[in-house]
Amino acid sequence: GAVVSQHPSWVICKSGTSVKIECRSLDFQATTMFWYRQFPKQSLMLMATSNEGSKATYEQGVEKDKFLINHASLTLSTLTVTSAHPEDSSFYICSASIWVRGAYEQYFGPGTRLTVT
Amino acid sequence: AQTVTQSQPEMSVQEAETVTLSCTYDTSESDYYLFWYKQPPSRQMILVIRQEAYKQQNATENRFSVNFQKAAKSFSLKISDSQLGDAAMYFCARRGGGSARQLTFGSGTQLTVLP
Numbered sequence: 001g002a003v004v005s006q007h008p009s010w011v012i013c014k015s016g017t018s019v020k021i022e023c024r025s026l027d028f029q030a031t032t033m034f035w036y037r038q039f040p041k042q043s044l045m046l047m048a049t050s051n052e053g054s055k056a057t058y059e060q061g062v063e064k065d066k067f068l069i070n071h072a073s074l075t076l077s078t079l080t081v082t083s084a085h086p087e088d089s090s091f092y093i094c095s096a097s098i099w100v101r102g103a104y105e106q107y108f109g110p111g112t113r114l115t116v117t
Numbered sequence: 118a119q120t121v122t123q124s125q126p127e128m129s130v131q132e133a134e135t136v137t138l139s140c141t142y143d144t145s146e147s148d149y150y151l152f153w154y155k156q157p158p159s160r161q162m163i164l165v166i167r168q169e170a171y172k173q174q175n176a177t178e179n180r181f182s183v184n185f186q187k188a189a190k191s192f193s194l195k196i197s198d199s200q201l202g203d204a205a206m207y208f209c210a211r212r213g214g215g216s217a218r219q220l221t222f223g224s225g226t227q228l229t230v231l232p
Contacts, residue, residue: 034219042224043222044162044222102169105164106220108161108163
């Protein structure tokens with residue numbers, strides 16, 4: 001159980017275009033999902049917390065107008081990178097929060113590699 | 118800032134041997150949770166083990182166990198009988214108590230398992 005999927009697994013886009021990444025909880029409902037960014041050989045950097053039915057909460061330094069997050073249902077959150085530039089190239093990972101054995105745990109999607117040319 | 122520190126960027130272990138990965142953290146809370154996640158070359162994050170701060174007993178999951186020292190704010194991961202499939206980046210993470218759900222990650226330790 002507790003499977004999280006991401007689509008696409010990789011994407012290449014041209015500078016100036018927008019790209020959407022989907023994060024789905026497959027076998028459970030997730031009121032809270034998270035979006036992370038990870039650079040090579042580095043840790044995960046939290047970008048935003050996505051709550052179903054409400055606006056996302058962005059971490060300091062993350063441009064909310066550039067990284068649009070929509071959590072329209074209990075099983076789907078999307079991250080749209082608008083007007084992408086080469087510096088947005090990175091590995092993006094989502095996670096979903098689920099109550100397991102008396103505490104919240106996060107289960108992660110497999111990640112999306114974004115390359116902006 | 119409530120930080121998580123992993124002071125070993127890289128570690129190696131011989132297959133079938135035991136290795137311990139270190140983690141320290143800073144928190145002003147009395148209620149919190151600690152986790153170890155594994156990220157193999159596929160980059161899929163996998164939850165390895167969880168420890169509740171209010172529990173004195175160290176968590177164990179098969180070959181993985183922790184040494185939780187609350188007063189010292191230390192949370193190390195011991196991998197026994199290391200296998201080639203254990204090779205990965207390991208991240209220590211902390212989560213606040215109550216309804217808090219965000220994780221704070223350490224910088225990671227790259228574990229190599231030598232055949």
